[in-house]
Amino acid sequence: xxxxxAGCMTVLLLVLITVVIALIQESDAKEVKEKVKTTLTLPEDxxxxxxxxxxxxxxxxxxxxxxxxxxxxxxxxxxxLSLYVPEDFQAGNLAAQLEMNxxxxxxxxxxxxxxxxxxxxxxxxxxxxEQAKSLLGMPKSEKWILxxxxxxxxxxxxxxxxxxxxxxxxxxxxxxxxxxxxxxxEQPLTxxxxxxxxxxxxxxxxxxxxxxxxxxxxxxAETSFIVSRNRIKPSDNLLKNYGSQIYLYDYNMIxxxxxxxxxxxxxxxxxxxxxxxxxxxxSDRFDDPIEGYVAHIDVDSFIDYFIxxxxxxxxxxxxxxxxxxxDYESKIxxxxxxxxxxxxxxxxxxxxxxxxxxxxxxxxxxxxxxLKDRKFVKQMIxxxxxxxxxYLSEEYLFTxxxxxxxxxxxxxxxxxxxxxxxxxxxxxxxxxxYQVIKPYExxxxxxxxxxxxxxxxxxxxxxxxQSYDSEIDKLKKxxxxxxxxxxxxxxxxxxxxx
Numbered sequence: 001x002x003x004x005x006a007g008c009m010t011v012l013l014l015v016l017i018t019v020v021i022a023l024i025q026e027s028d029a030k031e032v033k034e035k036v037k038t039t040l041t042l043p044e045d046x047x048x049x050x051x052x053x054x055x056x057x058x059x060x061x062x063x064x065x066x067x068x069x070x071x072x073x074x075x076x077x078x079x080x081l082s083l084y085v086p087e088d089f090q091a092g093n094l095a096a097q098l099e100m101n102x103x104x105x106x107x108x109x110x111x112x113x114x115x116x117x118x119x120x121x122x123x124x125x126x127x128x129x130e131q132a133k134s135l136l137g138m139p140k141s142e143k144w145i146l147x148x149x150x151x152x153x154x155x156x157x158x159x160x161x162x163x164x165x166x167x168x169x170x171x172x173x174x175x176x177x178x179x180x181x182x183x184x185x186e187q188p189l190t191x192x193x194x195x196x197x198x199x200x201x202x203x204x205x206x207x208x209x210x211x212x213x214x215x216x217x218x219x220x221a222e223t224s225f226i227v228s229r230n231r232i233k234p235s236d237n238l239l240k241n242y243g244s245q246i247y248l249y250d251y252n253m254i255x256x257x258x259x260x261x262x263x264x265x266x267x268x269x270x271x272x273x274x275x276x277x278x279x280x281x282x283s284d285r286f287d288d289p290i291e292g293y294v295a296h297i298d299v300d301s302f303i304d305y306f307i308x309x310x311x312x313x314x315x316x317x318x319x320x321x322x323x324x325x326x327d328y329e330s331k332i333x334x335x336x337x338x339x340x341x342x343x344x345x346x347x348x349x350x351x352x353x354x355x356x357x358x359x360x361x362x363x364x365x366x367x368x369x370x371l372k373d374r375k376f377v378k379q380m381i382x383x384x385x386x387x388x389x390x391y392l393s394e395e396y397l398f399t400x401x402x403x404x405x406x407x408x409x410x411x412x413x414x415x416x417x418x419x420x421x422x423x424x425x426x427x428x429x430x431x432x433x434y435q436v437i438k439p440y441e442x443x444x445x446x447x448x449x450x451x452x453x454x455x456x457x458x459x460x461x462x463x464x465x466q467s468y469d470s471e472i473d474k475l476k477k478x479x480x481x482x483x484x485x486x487x488x489x490x491x492x493x494x495x496x497x498x
Contacts (some may be wrong), residue, residue, distance in 0.1 A: 038095075039096075040095075041189050042189065044111060045354065047089050049410045051085065052178050052411050053177075053179070053182075053200075054089070054181065055082075055084075055198070055274055056083075056084070056189060057081055057082075057104060057119075058079050058080045058100055058189075059182070061185065061186040061465070062077040062078075062184060063184050064117070064119065066184070066285050077104060077105070079101075079104055080099065080100070080102065081101075081123075082239065091304075100124065101123075101126065103121070107119060109149070112149070113430065113431040114150045115419075115423075115442070116195065118146060118147055118148045120142055121143070121146060122143055136200060138174045139202075139207070139209035141210070144202065145202070145203050146200060147199040147341075148409070149197070149199060151427040152274055153424050153464075154401075154472055155415065156405075157175075157341060157343055158175065158201070158339070158340045158342045160344075161312055161337065162174070163400065164391050164392070165308050165337045168307070169304050169336070169389045170212075170301065172337055173202040173204065173336060175202070176203040177404075179194070179196070180194075180197075180198045181193040181413075185364055188368065188429065197414075202305075204336055204338060205256075206256065206257045206281040207225060211257075213225075213326070213328075213330075215329050221265035221266060221281065222266075223269055225257055225258065225266075225270045225326055226324070227253045229252075229254070229257050229322050230249060230251060230321060231320060232252060238252040243274070243365060250279070262393075272472070274324070277494045286373070286408055287375070287376075293369075295331075295333045296332055297331050297333070297377070298332065298334070299376065304333035304334075304335075305317075305335050305337065306334075306370075307358075307392075309337065309361055310359060311396070311486060313345065314343035314345045315349040316342060316343075317337070317361065317364070318361055318364025320339070321339040322363075345475070352463070353463050354474055354478050356478055359493065371497065372497055373497060374494065374497035377494050377497050381491065386490075390485065394479065400473065405472060422461070425461040425464045426458055433457045436457060437450070438476075
């Protein structure tokens with residue numbers, strides 16, 4: 001009987017092994033078929049000079065155009081993304097490292113009005129469903145941003161701020177430089193499809209490798225969450241928290257996570273959690289060591305958020321692109337940081353270009369009140385001095401900048417041949433007179449000619465850098481002088497606590 005049983009088991013095992021082998025072979029055949037990649041058809045001299053990854057986006061003749069923010073139709077189109085890395089194409093391997101179906105749309109609030117568009121990418125599988133993939137060594141995700149850096153002639157302000165912030169804070173977006181080609185005319189790929197240098201950036205979201213908070217639990221009203229303060233779209237889930245009701249800020253807070261799982265009960269919980277913090281912060285007992293704001297927020301994260309945005313003089317922080325997040329049984333944390341195109345002297349908002357003086361964050365919601373607590377200010381000053389000896393030291397920052405410039409290499413010249421410096425210097429006017437300039441935005445030569453013939457649509461830019469090298473010099477000069485200015489004035493923040 002035992003021999004019969006053993007024999008049956010042997011036969012069964014052989015059958016199972018045969019089935020498994022067949023399935024593996026079928027899977028391998030399917031995988032091989034899927035790995036047949038599109039080849040890169042750019043001229044050899046272009047590839048020889050390319051040190052950055054190349055992203056080719058083919059929308060099959062569909063134009064990815066600017067539309068009013070929040071329009072229900074036409075916000076995005078579907079296409080195909082092919083990713084090539086220099087290690088391959090410089091060695092003669094012109095096959096794509098990765099190919100994916102994508103959904104692509106123009107993004108940005110005012111940057112939508114500029115000729116070099118920024119894009120949101122959603123990776124899709126063959127069935128059109130979202131599929132997470134790793135891009136350029138960054139952790140898997142379905143959502144990605146192609147940041148254009150049209151207004152930032154250095155091309156690296158966001159990269160610098162994100163990399164430094166990731167050393168200091170719990171999380172900041174990862175990013176990698178790349179060159180982008182956009183095919184929307186159903187023609188074979190040529191250099192005419194070149195769109196310039198972009199920064200491929202992680203989109204802020206909940207994930208173990210991004211904002212590492214627990215997934216929301218459907219059976220509970222309590223939830224982990226990410227919220228932002230930004231310009232509002234019709235589709236946004238808005239909070240009616242205490243701060244918005246007493247006009248601490250101009251724009252309501254938006255629930256970024258959870259979204260599809262967001263119930264009325266969860267939204268009420270998020271609303272109450274933010275409101276409790278704000279009511280206490282703006283009360284007479286705000287600095288109580290037990291029942292004050294310290295009971296509601298992770299103080300260290302707010303201090304780091306303040307220092308990073310203040311040091312880089314990010315005039316959007318605290319108004320737009322401002323995030324908070326919270327996990328179950330945790331306090332509210334500030335961040336992640338976001339959007340530094342207009343930072344580091346690259347903004348006329350309240351200040352002249354490259355002006356290194358003045359504190360900005362003390363005039364923003366929450367921080368205006370936190371600075372009234374002497375303990376908070378002293379802790380922030382001590383933290384600042386520590387960071388100035390490490391990640392915010394001039395030596396460390398200049399080394400980072402030099403490394404980025406070296407990494408960009410000859411792509412810098414290609415980018416500014418496509419988008420001349422003198423055109424980038426007119427960013428504010430291009431946005432202001434978008435409806436006038438719109439007919440020319442897809443033809444840079446025609447746009448430049450139009451502006452030369454119609455100087456009323458331009459502004460004097462003698463105070464701006466006139467070349468890439470000059471912009472890097474001005475950026476370094478700003479960082480050096482900004483650090484020195486804060487070093488000399490950081491103790492003056494104690495006056496807020498008097």
